[in-house]
Amino acid sequence: MTYPEDPMDTTIVPPRLSAGLSLHPSGATHGGENTPVIDLADVAVWYGDYQAVRGVSMPVARNQITAMIGPSGCGKSTVLRSLNRMNDLIGGARVTGVVSYHGQDLYARDVDPIEVRRRIGMVFQKPNPFPKSIYDNVTYGLKVNKMDTGRTDDLVEQALRGAALWDEVKDKLKTSALALSGGQQQRLCIARTIAVRPEVILMDEPCSALDPIATGKIEDLMHELAASYTIVIVTHNMQQAARVSHRTAFFTAELDDAGVRHGRLVEFNDTGRIFTNPADKRTEDYITGRFG
């Protein structure tokens, strides 16, 4: 596994995979003040006796988009879910190593997972709006967090504008969220997430159920969101990682001596470096398509 030579070096080498794609609109801050929001140190995730993924050490920098890529079964979604303790919901799952958020160990005994998820929101692979109205979808997070004081309508508008959905739904806020298209539903899920003002947004393959046009809209949105939020995205789509992310973590799955598959982090670096000059042979094989 390889780190950038200087972990504090946050200079971004703009990825140049496809010509003509301008990468990060000026939104993201690339200043040297960028201490990690989340830091993983030798993290492993277990399901019962099975170690699903191990040896994960990487920082997640503020106001940047960090991508996790790798083949199926490499543990990238598992690691993502460990960042806001969604793995707690799976019986028998546990995390070893340290996941720290502003220096606080998220798995310390006295940490309340509810509070963690309030600050570290999540957007899922399949759009999963609540079977309620568009308006109620956005206000749900405000209600459960007792944030719906007085100016709820404004907060709903803000959130929907923030997710680039307002113009499409402003006249039908009280209609069913399930009547929206897949891409609109996913943007509604993003709106619902940003309504509670998290610091970090985790996205688990947010475009895998969407067509290319809807995918493009979500990617544009991610660039805008990076100005105010820290984003971690898991994606199967390497071009997507190259287009949207500042830094990329490459995971793979390997058999151990006993023939059991474990996911592991192979390489973490600036996205440009990963895609143009990877340090590890396995990364190179994967991004050039020579892998499995």
Next chain:
Amino acid sequence: MTTTTNPRGPSSADVRAELTRRRFRPAETAFKLALQACLAIGLAFLVALLAFAVTKGWHRLDARLWENMPTGRVSRAGEAGVQSAIWGTVWVISLTAAICLPTGVLAAIYLEEYADNTRWYNRLLELNIQNLAGVPSIVFGILGLGLIARVIGLGFTVATAAVVLSLLVLPTVIIASREAIRAVPQSIRHASYALGATRWQTVSRQVLPAAVPGIATGSILALSRAIGEAAPLILLGAVTFIRFNPDSLLSAYTTLPIQIYNLIKEPQAEFQELAAAAIVLMLVVLLAMNSIAIFVRNRFTKRW
């Protein structure tokens, strides 16, 4: 094949002949007949029961049903009604619903949303609930007699009957509610948790509203069973002859199925007819309850 090799493919006449030839598929036909036969058996018995009860009780299906047993009951058998049994049923079933619905739904929520089913005691609990659903109702009657009527001392009252009937249908309510709760997609729960909702917020605001149609349907069917139940109540004092309406939870009581059972035993033809009329009344009540179940399911399955 009827076609010969042809560079332009088979002729349209050949294709038509192949596609429209009537084929006899014995397995398909036999299976369909078997299905219809099974349906017919069930329907035939229901129709026979209805026909029997309606013809026999037809001229007693009038205002006299809403009378109580007169004094000098044998000489005035033609004036007898089942009012006290109707009221008894209303009292017992209302109290049963009040006891078993909250208990059953909350138990189902625990088992589905809170219990860690990798723990042996939770699995044991599950297994036993399934078993309880198969215990004969007379056994619940014995339990009620020994424990609730005697040891706890509630006696032969509406309250005892309702507690025993609640225990009897509780497993059904729990199982139906669990199915309904389990049918709520996991993604809804995850979305809720990811927004910082607590477990109870997730259950009360997302899971339960989505599960209401299934819970309501299962619960009403369970209550229909309780309404028709006679065996445990025979042990619990309902069989006592009474001619007054229950007026409190600690009243003596009788219920419709018990009253039917009592009337059938009488030698007078008037009582036999009254029993038939009461059977029709029971069936109408059951039909009404099942209709409510269907209505609730359709009304609240509001597909957003």
